Amino acid sequence: MTPALSVRNLRIEIPTRRGVLTAIDDLSFDIAPGEVLGMVGESGAGKSITGSAVIGLLEPPGRVAGGEIHLAGERIDHLPPERMRHIRGKRIGMIFQDPLTSLNPLYRIGDQLVETIMTHQRMTTAEARDKAQRLLEEVGIPAAKTRLSSYPHQFSGGMRQRVVIALALAADPELVIADEPTTALDVSVQAQIIALLKRLCAERGAAVMLITHDMGVIAETADRVCVLYAGRLAELGPVRDVVKHPQHPYTIGLMSAIPSLTGDPDEALAQIPGSMPRLGAIPAGCAFNPRCGYRFDPCTVERPPPYDAGAGEAACFLHAPAFARQAPAETLRQADAAGIQLSIPNGEAAR
Amino acid sequence: MSDVTSQETNRSAPGAFRRMRDSDLWYSFTRSPLAMLSALVVLIFVLAALFAPLIAPHDPFDPGSISILDSFLPPAWEDGGDARFLLGTDDQGRDVLSTILFGMRISLAVGFASVVFAMLLGITLGLVAGYFGGWVDSVIMRIADVQLTFPAILIALLINGVARAMAGPQSYDKVVFVVLVLSIGLSFWVQYGRTVRGSVLVEANKEYVLAARLIGLGPWTIMFKHVLPNVLGPVLVIATINLALAIITEATLSFLGVGVPPTQPSLGTLIRIGNDFLFSGEWWITIFPGITLAILALTVNLLGDWLRDALNPKLR
Amino acid sequence: MSMQGLAVANETGVERKTLVEVEGLRRVFDLSKPWLNRMIEREGRVFLTAVDGVDFSIRQGETYALVGESGSGKSTIAKMAVGLLPPSAGSIAIDGADVWGKKSPEAERRMRRKIQMIFQDPFASLNPRWRVGSIIAEPIKAFGLIDDPLDRAARVGELLSLVGLDPRDGQKFPHEFSGGQRQRIAIARALASEPNFIVCDEPTSALDVSVQAQVLNLLRDLQERLGLTYLFISHNLAVVRHVATRVGVLYLGRLVEEAPARELFAAPQHPYTKMLLEAVPDIEMEGKDRQSIAGEIPNPITPPAGCHFHPRCPVRRPECDVETPPPHRVGDATVRCHLFGSAS
Structure with missing residues (x-):
């Protein structure tokens, strides 16, 4: 089956006065129709900029410097702005963190929905209005008919985000990009929005690229996860595997650093030393190597490409048999204990 | 990621200088030919004004060196021109080039002083209004609102008139400089006050x-040590643009005859003097000071525009 | 985790003296438009009760966490506790001294020195134009702790090492640091006046997870080493569970449940606390569905009558709409809910 979105060897550069920064370096992933792919990473890891690149709205001077982006088999990264504008909204829906930025405060909700529907679909105003009302009902807004003539400020935060979801789905897109859709909302409302987004996209068979820093949201929503670190892929795999049995040292550290409602609260949280490098100061070799407890020789020299690891892939030399054999036995033992599924036979690891 | 650093000339310099050179502002400046050209012109003008007594070919205020016989001489390249007087002479035989150089001194001095005065007044009132809020804020800002409904030149004229009446005709010449600075400064403080107040509301x-x-x-400690340094950016922009305005306002006042007296002429006074002879053919007496004023105001304005763009990250 | 284990932990805890005592704390904001607008638009005055009669106390060396969503009044309480915002009613006493009571300038200084705060946004809490060293030295200077510039610089270096930074970092400007490092600087500044009570207002909510763990561990480590007492404000229950000794749950300005942390997380009593706990994303992937909670937080200007939570409450009773529930003791917890009224 053709993936709804296919990103191949994407490279995004930001030229600045101090040199060219590589915001995304050699990133590849697919999203199948009806699938939710979670994009996680710390701030500055490049998750949002990837979303912007896909919808062709990279903020200048950022630019796609390499790689390809395909939407349902059609290449879209080199389309002229005019064509891209048509694809946005119709074939790709967008949901942002702050619902207020997606809604025009001066227009009624109904008019904004009708306008979006009619730009992308041949319909009479009356039909579009009917559809707008159906959409509002679908996203769970009570008294949808009367609410059509309300202004954005008359809605609560959660209700606004529901309207934004309705707007994003108005033209039945193949792909929905949701950038931190729940970050601005209260905990008690987050669950409602997540459930809604997941249900509606599943019903329509739309693929979702869910960008968030919140592993909890990913664990509940995504089918697969893509973990980014300093603009590079760290790990990609089915959500259950990545959350329960992470294969990249960074993901392992990330998962154990999250405070949870189980476990001993008196024990100090596991922490990753240091912080993510700035784009201008990414170390040679693996970007994570200065903070990594399993670092060995090749890590500081060569950049690891994604290797098969467990049920997914991880950009770590521990998963490359040729390299892993060079690692000290102690490192391998520790990695094994941390749940990293080494690709070399156990006997060799023990040596 | 090769070829990263720009062509830096790694001079060993003190911290402050190095920070200036590494700053975004300096970077933006070196990338803007218009800003650099404007800065150069302004710099030349300011230096020329500062060192007018050394540069000027004649001393226009020394009665001994002026001869009425030299009056109304056209510029040197015109028929009847005199090589001693490059831009010609005025009705009293004073060298136009020299009067322009000395006139710029007055114009720039009044401009700078009134901008500084307006800035101090506006920043203080803006800080107080923004930080304390409440009725203090209301009173200051309503006064500002009322003042904004009148053109600045009208306010300046009013203050000038009042000061003139109070000082009396004899002593007026002695205080004219102060009166001009006060009247122009008072008519311009509102902009600073409003801008600073707005920034303070954000920063506080x-x-x-x-x-x-x-x-x-x-x-007060918090206002001046913490808040003020963080709201100075926009103030600097307004000050630069206002410098041009203040120079023009001074020229206007002098042109209207309520500014500096002809014995100590500013650019505006020179234009007014020359204006009387414009239609009798002695165009150089008014045109050259006029051009000087125009170039000065234009370049300062351009500099202000650049500064505004450079400090506003949205436009960068 | 067995219940016996809990009881033992409680018993073995050393009885410590109470450091912070908050009583009947209340704060009302006047949101009315200016007089002239009210006259013309024929509108009345508008008041927002951000904090409505909150009592709690914190024992020396413990961490008291206030949990709540937006509009719960948790940040308002924080500001009143450190003396940035006067309460409309009620009192806050720290080490016996009323924070808002009249006192001599000397006593005022002595009290202020003992209270510090760590803010949410490390990008806004450090003056961008000051060097880090000056930022940390400012409280030392302001309270006149060390007069000699060299000794002061040495102390700043000491504080920087204490929070895990290089003493030489004092020469740099805040923009040269990452968010986590900036929060460390903010902590160093808070420690500079040698306080014993620190209010932490969402100190990690602007940070990334891996950095959040560093800062939480640092706060805990400092508490043990310096015997600090924390008032910890957060909306994140999982974070609170890792730092708190006691927890107060706020809803629209009222403390709906208050209990020792272990008890609160093991057996939440108030329907709102239960709801909050169920809303925490299931990172363990045990397959439990996040309980979808009905409704949103009402506008705090016009909160529902009676128990503020009643419109969203799954177990509401007739009296909930009209009567504000009084506090009820349930085990070690204090719960404001009518459910427990009949039981007692």
């Missing part, structure tokens, strides 16, 4: 100000 709620309040620092 930032957590670093709360942290300063937490250790018991007084409001």
Whole structure:
């Protein structure tokens, strides 16, 4: 089956006065129709900029410097702005963190929905209005008919985000990009929005690229996860595997650093030393190597490409048999204990 | 990621200088030919004004060196021109080039002084209004609103008139400089006041100000040590643009005859003097000071525009 | 985790003296438009009760966490506790001294020195134009702790090492640091006046997870080493569970449940606390569905009558709409809910 979105060897550069920064370096992933792919990473890891690149709205001077982006088999990264504008909204829906930025405060909700529907679909105003009302009902807004003539400020935060979801789905897109859709909302409302987004996209068979820093949201929503670190892929795999049995040292550290409602609260949280490098100061070799407890020789020299690891892939030399054999036995033992599924036979690891 | 650093000339320099050279502002400046050209012109003008007594070919205020016989000489390249007087002479036989150089001194001095005065007044009132809020804020800002409904030149004329009446005709010449600075400064403070107040409202709620309040620092300490340095950016832009305005306002006042007296002419006074002879053919007496004023105002304005763009990250 | 284990932990805890005592705390904001607008638009005055009669106390060396969503009044309480915002009613006493009571300038200084705050946004809490060293030295200077510049610089270096930074970092400007490092600087500044009570207002909510763990561990480590007492404000229950000794749950300005942390997380009593706990994303992937909670937080200007939570409450009773529930003791917890009224 053709993936709804296919990103191949994407490279995004930001030229600045101090040199060219590589915001995304050699990133590849697919999203199948009806699938939710979670994009996680710390701030500055490049998750949002990837979303912007896909919808062709990279903020200048950022630019796609390499790689390809395909939407349902059609290449879209080199389309002229005019064509891209048509694809946005119709074939790709967008949901942002702050619902207020997606809604025009001066227009009624109904008019904004009708306008979006009619730009992308041949319909009479009356039909579009009917559809707008159906959409509002679908996203769970009570008294949808009367609410059509309300202004954005008359809605609560959660209700606004529901309207934004309705707007994003108005033209039945193949792909929905949701950038931190729940970050601005209260905990008690987050669950409602997540459930809604997941249900509606599943019903329509739309693929979702869910960008968030919140592993909890990913664990509940995504089918697969893509973990980014300093603009590079760290790990990609089915959500259950990545959350329960992470294969990249960074993901392992990330998962154990999250405070949870189980476990001993008196024990100090596991922490990753240091912080993510700035784009201008990414170390040679693996970007994570200065903070990594399993670092060995090749890590500081060569950049690891994604290797098969467990049920997914991880950009770590521990998963490359040729390299892993060079690692000290102690490192391998520790990695094994941390749940990293080494690709070399156990006997060799023990040596 | 090759070829990263720009062509830096790694001179060993003190910290402050190095920071200036590494700053975004300097970078933006070196990338803007118009800004650099404007800065160069302004610099030349300011230097010429500062060193007018050394540069000027004649001393236009020394009665001994002026001869009425030299009056109304056209510029040197015109028929009847005299090589001694490059831009010609005026009705009293004073060298136009020299009067322009000395006139610029007055114009720039009044301009700078009134901008500084307006800035001090506006920043203080803006800080007070923004930081204390309440009725203090209301009173200051309503006064500002009322003043904004009148053109600045009208306010300046009014203040000027009042001061003139109070000082009397004899002593007026002695205080004219102060009166001009006060009247122009008072008519321009509103912009600073409003801008500073707006920035203070934003900054005062930032957590670093709360942290300063937490250790018991007084409001004035917080205002001047913490808030002020963070609101100076926009003030600088207004000050630059206002410098041009202040120079023009001074020229206007002098042109209208309420500015500096002809014995100590500013550019505006020179234009007024020359204006009387414009239609009798002696165009150089008014045109050259006029051109000088125009170039000065234009370049300062361009500099202000660049500064505004450079300091506003949205436009960068 | 067995219930016996809990009881033992409680018993073995050393009885410590109470450091912070908050009583009947209340704060009302006047949101009315200016007089002239009210006259012309024929509108009345508008008041927002951000904090409505909150009592709690914190024992020396413990961490008291206030949990709540937006509009719960948790940040308002924080500001009143450190003396940035005067309460409309009620009192806050720290080490016996009323934070808002009249006192001599000397006593005022002595009290302020003992209270510090760590803010949410490390990008806004450090003056961008000051060097880090000056930022940390400012409280030392303001309270006149060390007069000699060299000794002061040495102390700043000491504080920087204490929070895990290089003493030489004092020469740099805040923009040269990452968010986590900036929060460390903010902590160093808070420690500079040698306080014993620190209010942490969402100190990690602007940070990334891996950095959040560093800062939480640092706060805990400092508490043990310096015997600090924390008031910890957060909306994140999982974070609170890792730092708190006691927890107060706020809803629209009222403390709906208050209990020792272990008890609160093991057996939440108030329907709102239960709801909050169920809303925490299931990172363990045990397959439990996040309980979808009905409704949103009402506008705090016009909160529902009776128990503020009643419109969203799954177990509401007729009296909930009209009567504000009084506090009820349930085990070690204090719960404001009519459910427990009949039981007692």
